[in-house]
Amino acid sequence: MIKDKSIYIRNIYYMLSYAFSVLKQKNYESIASENFEDVTDLCAAILACGTAQQLKQGLYREYVTFNDNLSVMRGKLDINGTIKNQIQNKRVLACEYDELSVDNIYNQIIKCTINYLLKSKTVKKERKDSLKKVNLFFDEISDIDISSIRWDRLMYQRNNKNYEMLINLCYFVFNSLIQTTWQGKYQMTTFSDEHMNVLFEKFVLAYYKKHHGDLNVVKSAEIKWNISDDADNNMIRFLPKMQSDIYLKVGERVLIIDTKYYTHTLQVQFDKHTIHSNNLYQIFTYVKNEDVDNSGNVSGVILYAKTDEDITPDCEFMMGNNKIGVKTLDLNADFSYIRMQLDKVADEFLYQCFE
Structure with a gap:
């Protein structure tokens, strides 16, 4: 269990x-x-x-609309309310006005x-x-x-x-x-996993912005589909949007990171542990569409938050000239070790692999 x-x-x-x-x-x-x-x-x-x-x-404070009976005119006159006041022998004006309020x-x-x-x-x-x-x-x-x-x-x-x-x-x-x-x-x-994943993504992105000033670009980025110029625009609109969690770039080198926070890092079938297929297909698609010229200058990493499972992924592959990795970040460690893990990911997939 x-x-x-x-x-x-x-x-x-x-x-x-x-x-x-x-x-x-x-x-x-x-x-x-x-x-x-x-x-x-x-x-x-x-x-x-x-x-x-x-x-x-x-x-x-922001402007809030008030409706009130006043002895002097303020804001806009509420005709119906004023007539009603006159019928009731009330010598006041029904007014509608905006006022700065902390409420x-x-x-x-x-x-x-x-x-x-x-x-x-x-x-x-x-x-x-x-x-x-x-x-x-x-x-x-x-x-x-x-x-x-x-x-x-x-x-x-x-x-x-x-x-x-x-x-x-x-x-x-x-x-x-x-x-x-x-x-x-x-x-x-x-x-919960769903919302912790949002915080996990924001944290990793903010970390690289803070501690890797040598990077030209650190952001969440939309990956464009690598399709021919003469493609039918009516058909293109049916393609789903590809939004990367983290996009790092230095010179011509790019690292795309997709953060994942699951209770179960790996999928299990017939007692065999494998990487979630959708996650792998996703990062591979991002990388291949970003590397338009097939230069090999684009790499990708699926970054999982470590669970208490006995088996955690830590592997990398060369797929069609691009380096794809699956790594695990241990958030239940001293923060200095967390920093070391994140620096190592950038070092292995953005710096060393292109030297």
Whole structure:
């Protein structure tokens, strides 16, 4: 039986720090030095610290529409409402106007998350005390049903850019990403595979951006289909989009990385362990379509997060002049070892193989 996958709590903080670089600021230094036994407690600490910092700068305000009866004209006149007031002998005008308010969706989400964490049995008392302090400033903000939030419609611009990390953290808390089903002194079962894969991808991408400044390109990129110029455009539109998780380039050399976070790294059939066929077909397709001239300057890696399985893939192949690898990243190790593993992938597939 395969055991549940676990990750050191400290490493989750590091991954969040890379995914949301704001956590590397001095305001969060105290969190980085603490030992957390529960990831929910970690999220509570980050939210309390981030919200306190935001309060110093002022809560985000946006225009909200109000309807009210006023003695003087303000905004737009509500004709029907004013007539109704006249009939009732009320000498007031029904007005509709916009006013800057802190009672908006962004602050409502933060308030809702704070209240949720205050009820959590896994959040320590000192963290709850910090949350209670910042929650005092949310009295005039309305409660919200978390199920009604359209997370994909939330927009960030100059005035509320600081909210992006906090709102993403709230999303983690409320979308079943935190599963405290097993707890130990140093590690615990955490995010679900589907959502942990998103964090895993963001972390790896941000790591290469931070520590490999010699690379010309570090991004998530769309791979174009290598098709003839005279291809029928009506047919091309039926081709699926190829979106790589991570695209690294230095000079003419390219490394495409596809990150995968599964409970079971390998597929098993008749007691035979093999790489997930869809994963291998996918990375091979990316590489061959990117290497238009068949130069061999493009390589690809499927990067799995290590599980507790006895067999984990660590192999590489030359496929049609291109180097394809399947590697495993151990997230349940000291962070210095995680860095070494990521540097080794870039070294083997982007630097050494083209020397």
